[in-house]
Amino acid sequence: MNIPFLMSLKYSTETMCTGLRTMEENCNYITENDFLSNNNNYHDLMADYCVSAYRFQQAFLKSQTELLEKMKIAIREECTHEWVVDLIDITPDCSKKIKYCKHCELVDA
Numbered sequence: 001m002n003i004p005f006l007m008s009l010k011y012s013t014e015t016m017c018t019g020l021r022t023m024e025e026n027c028n029y030i031t032e033n034d035f036l037s038n039n040n041n042y043h044d045l046m047a048d049y050c051v052s053a054y055r056f057q058q059a060f061l062k063s064q065t066e067l068l069e070k071m072k073i074a075i076r077e078e079c080t081h082e083w084v085v086d087l088i089d090i091t092p093d094c095s096k097k098i099k100y101c102k103h104c105e106l107v108d109a
C-alpha cells in the first residue's frame with residue numbers, strides 16, 4: 001500500500017476529528033453563554049449549529065476515531081520504516097533525543 005496516501009488519509013481524518021471536537025466545545029460555549037436565548041439576534045443560527053452537532057457529531061467522531069486507529073495500524077504494518085535520530089528542544093537549555101520514521105513519523109520509544 002502507498003504510505004503517502006495512507007498518511008494523507010490519516011492527516012485529513014485527524015483534522016476532521018479536531019473539527020468535530022471543536023464543534024462540541026462550541027456547543028458548550030453557546031449553551032454556557034446563553035446564546036440560545038431569544039434575546040440573541042443569531043438565535044436561529046446558534047440553534048441550527050447545536051442541533052446539527054447533537055445529531056451527527058458524536059456518532060461521526062466515534063466512527064472517525066475508529067477509522068483513525070485502523071489507519072495507524074495499517075501504516076505501522078505497511079511502512080518500510082527508515083529511522084532518523086533527531087534532537088528536539090524541551091527548554092532553551094535542554095534537548096531530548098528522539099527516533100522516528102521519516103516516512104510514517106512513527107516515534108520509536
Ligand SMILES: [Zn+2]
Nearest residue numbers: 079081101104
Ligand atoms: Zn515508518
